[in-house]
Amino acid sequence: xxxxxxxxxxxxxxxxxxxxxxxxxxxxxxxxxxxxxxxxxxxxxxxxxxxxxxxxxxxxxxxxxxxxxxxxxxxxxxxxxxxxxxxxxxxxxxxxxxxxxxxxxxxxxxxxxxxxxxxxxxxxxxxxxxxxxxxxxxxxxxxxxxxxxxxxxxxxxxxxxxxxxxxxxxxxxxxxxxxxxxxxxxxxxxxxxxxxxxxxxxxxxxxxxxxxxxxxxxxxxxxxxxxxxxxxxxxxxxxxxxxxxxxxxxxxxxxxxxxxxxxxxxxxxxxxxxxxxxxxxxxxxxxxxxxxxxxxxxxxxxxxxxxxxxxxxxxxxxxxxxxxxxxxxxxxxxxxxxxxxxxxxxxxxxxxxxxxxxxxxxxxxx
Amino acid sequence: xxxxxxxxxxxxxxxxxxxxxxxxxxxxxxxxxxxxxxxxxxxxxxxxxxxxxxxxxxxxxxxxxxxxxxxxxxxxxxxxxxxxxxxxxxxxxxxxxxxxxxxxxxxxxxxxxxxxxxxxxxxxxxxxxxxxxxxxxxxxxxxxxxxxxxxxxxxxxxxxxxxxxxxxxxxxxxxxxxxxxxxxxxxxxxxxxxxxxxxxxxxxxxxxxxxxxxxxxxxxxxxxxxxxxxxxxxxxxxxxxxxxxxxxxxxxxxxxxxxxxxxxxxxxxxxxxxxxxxxxxxxxxxxxxxxxxxxxxxxxxxxxxx
Numbered sequence: 001x002x003x004x005x006x007x008x009x010x011x012x013x014x015x016x017x018x019x020x021x022x023x024x025x026x027x028x029x030x031x032x033x034x035x036x037x038x039x040x041x042x043x044x045x046x047x048x049x050x051x052x053x054x055x056x057x058x059x060x061x062x063x064x065x066x067x068x069x070x071x072x073x074x075x076x077x078x079x080x081x082x083x084x085x086x087x088x089x090x091x092x093x094x095x096x097x098x099x100x101x102x103x104x105x106x107x108x109x110x111x112x113x114x115x116x117x118x119x120x121x122x123x124x125x126x127x128x129x130x131x132x133x134x135x136x137x138x139x140x141x142x143x144x145x146x147x148x149x150x151x152x153x154x155x156x157x158x159x160x161x162x163x164x165x166x167x168x169x170x171x172x173x174x175x176x177x178x179x180x181x182x183x184x185x186x187x188x189x190x191x192x193x194x195x196x197x198x199x200x201x202x203x204x205x206x207x208x209x210x211x212x213x214x215x216x217x218x219x220x221x222x223x224x225x226x227x228x229x230x231x232x233x234x235x236x237x238x239x240x241x242x243x244x245x246x247x248x249x250x251x252x253x254x255x256x257x258x259x260x261x262x263x264x265x266x267x268x269x270x271x272x273x274x275x276x277x278x279x280x281x282x283x284x285x286x287x288x289x290x291x292x293x294x295x296x297x298x299x300x301x302x303x304x305x306x307x308x309x310x311x312x313x314x315x316x317x318x319x320x321x322x323x324x325x326x327x328x329x330x331x332x333x334x335x336x337x338x339x340x341x342x343x344x345x346x347x348x349x350x351x352x353x354x355x356x357x358x359x360x361x362x363x364x365x366x
Numbered sequence: 367x368x369x370x371x372x373x374x375x376x377x378x379x380x381x382x383x384x385x386x387x388x389x390x391x392x393x394x395x396x397x398x399x400x401x402x403x404x405x406x407x408x409x410x411x412x413x414x415x416x417x418x419x420x421x422x423x424x425x426x427x428x429x430x431x432x433x434x435x436x437x438x439x440x441x442x443x444x445x446x447x448x449x450x451x452x453x454x455x456x457x458x459x460x461x462x463x464x465x466x467x468x469x470x471x472x473x474x475x476x477x478x479x480x481x482x483x484x485x486x487x488x489x490x491x492x493x494x495x496x497x498x499x500x501x502x503x504x505x506x507x508x509x510x511x512x513x514x515x516x517x518x519x520x521x522x523x524x525x526x527x528x529x530x531x532x533x534x535x536x537x538x539x540x541x542x543x544x545x546x547x548x549x550x551x552x553x554x555x556x557x558x559x560x561x562x563x564x565x566x567x568x569x570x571x572x573x574x575x576x577x578x579x580x581x582x583x584x585x586x587x588x589x590x591x592x593x594x595x596x597x598x599x600x601x602x603x604x605x606x607x608x609x610x611x612x613x614x615x616x617x618x619x620x621x622x623x624x625x626x627x628x629x630x631x632x633x634x635x636x637x638x639x640x641x642x643x644x645x646x647x648x649x650x651x652x653x654x655x656x657x658x659x660x661x662x663x664x665x666x667x668x669x670x671x672x
Contacts, residue, residue, distance in 0.1 A: 031575075034575055034576045034577075035576060036498075038492070038496065038576035038577065039492045039496040039497070039498035039501075040498060042489055042491060042492035042496070042580070043488075043489040043492045043504065043550075045485040045489065045544070045545050046485065046486075046489050046508060046545045046550050047504075049542070049544055049545055050511055050547070053516070053519070054511065054514060054516040054519065055514075056519075056522070057516070057519025057520070057521070057522040057523045057526070058514070058516065058518060058519040060519070060522035061518065061519055061521055064521055064522055064525070074525075114414075117410075118411070118414055121403070121407045121410060121411050122411070124402075124407055125402055125403065126407070126408075126411075127402075130659060130662070132411055133662045134654075134661075134662055135411075135415035135418065135419070136411075136414065136415060136418065137658065137661060137662055137665070138415070138418050138419055138422075138654065139418050139421075140601075141647075141650040141651060141653065141661075142421075142422065142605075142647055143604065143605035143607070143621075143622050143625075143647075143650070144605060144607065144622075145607050145622040145625050145646075146425075146622075146625065146643045146646055146647055149629060149639060149640075149643050150421050150424060150425050150643060151421065153424075153428065153636065153640075154421065154424060193418070193421065197414075197418060198665060201662060201665045201666055202666070204666060205665070205666035205667070208666075246513075250513060250515055253515075254515055254518070256607070257608065257622075260611075260626070261625075261626065261629065264629055264630050265630075266626065266629075266630070278517075281520075282612070285520075285524075286612060291521050291524075291525070294521050295522075298518040298519070298520070298521060299518075301515075301518060302515065302518050309513070
């Protein structure tokens with residue numbers, strides 16, 4: 001029995017010796033390939049997809065914009081820059097550009113300011129923190145389309161909810177749909193509704209990273225809450241603020257959902273009061289069925305976005321350096337004042353001390 | 367007299383008292399920002415939250431009234447009327463198939479979320495833990511693409527989708543969203559700190575292939591961040607309107623597209639439209655109730671922007 005279970009000496013190792021080397025060799029090459037290729041393979045889905053649905057369409061938009069290209073008939077003849085001259089000659093394009101910028105400003109500026117205040121309040125040592133944070137985020141889960149539908153009703157002309165609210169404090173009904181600026185305010189308020197709390201949470205995260213001893217030091221120096229907010233909180237979260245502003249620039253200049261839902265027709269009002277550039281792009285391409293012209297609008301909007309991103313960059317830098325300058329100036333003035341105060345105190349001390357004679361001059365009153 | 371230290375309080379007055387004392391003193395031990403805020407803060411925050419919630423309540427009110435009610439009183443009363451269910455019934459009877467639209471939205475959102483999480487984790491694992499030539503510049507490129515307004519490529523994208531006969535097909539909505547730069551960046555960040563090299567090496571020494579290592583080591587380790595990424599992708603997909611409205615059309619809509627159709631088709635029947643809005647809001651509202659904490663944590667962990 002024992003001899004049977006023991007492996008046959010001699011034969012098996014020989015046979016095994018013959019084959020495995022080749023097998024291991026193959027596996028090793030395979031393994032080496034695995035190590036070498038896998039990293040690229042794993043990141044390739046993103047790059048392939050971005051090339052196909054991101055980069056290529058963006059570049060191909062340029063090609064389409066140089067052609068007569070109808071929605072149904074497809075590619076027509078090459079027309080050079082005709083689509084661009086057509087679009088630039090339309091008053092609707094310029095009013096759309098104006099509307100987009102106006103809505104963008106009306107939504108971004110108040111949004112960042114309010115978000116900053118809300119974030120500072122959330123940063124305080126609140127009771128039921130999670131409740132407040134979630135409460136602020138609630139609008140984020142409502143689709144812009146739904147927000148648009150609801151707000152278009154709240155801002156109804158004549159006797160809508162907002163107008164009857166205003167009526168109670170003696171303000172005449174406002175033409176929220178009929179007039180240009182009121183319609184922009186209404187649409188901006190939809191954007192603000194959905195994003196203010198969201199951005200407040202982003203800013204809150206930045207605020208929580210501020211070392212607490214800065215506030216302690218400021219408290220000891222006698223700075224009140226308001227002063228601490230402007231002198232510590234705001235400067236410390238500035239990078240995050242710039243990020244928030246930049247993302248709302250890129251998104252805000254392409255605004256579509258809210259203005260599209262602001263009335264039943266969805267093309268920006270009877271006179272294009274709230275027709276935005278993206279809405280105009282949609283109208284040209286899928287309503288008037290001229291994809292070439294829509295592509296021209298897309299390229300123009302692309303340019304506008306680039307200009308704004310650069311402007312953003314430039315402005316934030318300017319503000320930063322101006323801010324630093326004013327701060328150094330202020331600090332210099334402050335230290336000057338302190339020095340003079342110290343001097344008078346010392347003089348007083350010496351004169352007081354002169355009477356009881358040998359009192360030490362260098363006693364710090366603190 | 368100085369206050370007793372926390373351990374002293376815990377010994378003499380118990381754990382609860384110590385906790386309360388710690389809370390009262392706050393994180394910074396008396397620092398200015400950690401004092402309990404006054405009632406003004408609660409008042410302002412409360413007003414902000416009320417204003418945030420009011421439009422939802424307003425929707426419910428309109429959805430449960432009749433057209434005649436609304437015409438009479440633009441400022442609906444405090445309590446919702448009783449017509450909600452009949453209005454919902456009318457939405458279901460309308461020729462715009464909201465049930466199908468909800469199903470479509472669900473399919474698109476789920477498939478997109480799963481795909482984004484898988485491919486982003488794969489790429490994030492590679493970027494954070496594997497060594498290869500060009501890793502740094504490629505990652506920078508990925509981050510840079512986040513600033514590219516790809517929405518402006520709709521015209522050629524539409525032409526391509528029509529060439530592929532995909533207009534009206536849910537695939538046309540899913541395909542472009544299958545992996546996002548943000549997702550890759552997010553998973554790279556997370557795995558970089560959360561996955562120790564030792565685990566990967568151990569798996570490799572045990573003879574696991576590269577993919578096996580990813581599947582059994584990296585993927586489980588990425589779970590918390592992956593869940594958040596899935597959550598945000600789901601919401602983004604669910605609320606997405608511009609591209610679906612172009613490529614899907616009226617035959618096979620997602621929920622936002624169906625809402626537009628509802629608005630265009632029944633613009634004089636407000637309660638019906640608002641009932642549709644209520645239907646569209648409910649799923650994400652449920653998600654918010656269940657996973658609101660995670661949403662808050664996710665936004666604060668990395669600045670997400672949909």
